[in-house]
Amino acid sequence: MEGFRxxxxxxxxxxxxxxxxxxxxxxxxxSLEVLSAGDLGLPEPEETGxxxxxxxVLKARAACEATGLPAIADDSGLAVPALNGQPGIYTARWAGTDRNFFVAMKRVHDELGDNPDRRGFFCCNLSVAWPDGRTVSFExxxxxxxxxxxxxxxGFGFDPMFxxxxxxxxxxxxxxxxxEAMSHRAVAFAQLAGALLRKP
Incomplete structure (x- = not known):
């Protein structure tokens, strides 16, 4: 698979x-030139996956199509087995429109109640989209x-609870x-790096 130089x-x-x-x-x-969708003023696509x-993949493809450049997108969140995997893909939405993650953490705590199962896991998917239509994902x-x-x-998000x-x-x-060396993002990135990146 052709990667980045x-x-x-x-x-x-x-x-x-x-x-x-x-x-x-x-x-x-x-030694890549890395731009941010936020800094470029790109609209945030609706996450319908x-x-x-x-x-x-949806976010990577939207940024790629808007700029004509390869794009890497990250979708990640916290999954709680005792809550049937919630908040999962809705992790950011649990924090509300003002992204108040204390509210989100308190909701997880309240919904767990006295359940002794306090397990949780962070999951990160990194997807890469190229202008020729190719996509590849790492988790x-x-x-x-x-x-x-x-x-x-x-940190940010649910970090103080995890x-x-x-x-x-x-x-x-x-x-x-x-x-950052051991996070779910680092684990996914190590796979991406092994497949697509070369140091100068």
Whole structure:
């Protein structure tokens, strides 16, 4: 599969500054020119897919068609087995139009109630779309436990509620470099990098 070469230009199809920052940091060693859909003023497509992959492909294709450049899109979220996989693809929507993730975390806590099953996992699908119509997707996940009260002010989204398996701190308490090295996004990115990226 033909990948990217140093100096190539591509679009990260996100308006989420946290996702852009993490993905741009992961791409930095490959000497690519990375643009943001948000900075380019591209409209956000409606996420009508039923899975993380379908939504990621939809976003990547929209950015690719709008710019004529290859695009990488990330669709990710928190899945809670005791809540039948919710919020899942609706993770951002649980935070409301003002993206208040404390509200979303409190909703997860309230809906779990006294259920002893506090498992959760973050899932990330990274999809790449090219102007010739090709798409390819990579998926990563990280398992953990959902804690209450929340802890830490780092990261974004559900990070202060999520304690990854094998660690005594939440993503919200963890040093950003450590979190970014082991996150669901990092797992998916490692697969993408192995298939498509070459260091200069």
């Amino acid at each position: 140093p100096g190539d230009k591509l679009v990260l199809a996100t308006h989420n500054k946290g996702k852009y920052r993490e993905n741009a940091a992961l791409l930095a060693p490959y 039923a899975t993380f992959e379908e939504n990621a 990563g996940r990280v398992e953990g436990t959902l804690v209450w009260p929340i802890r830490g002010e780092r 304690q990854p398996r094998g660690y005594g701190v939440t993503f919200g308490e963890m040093e950003p470099e450590k979190k």
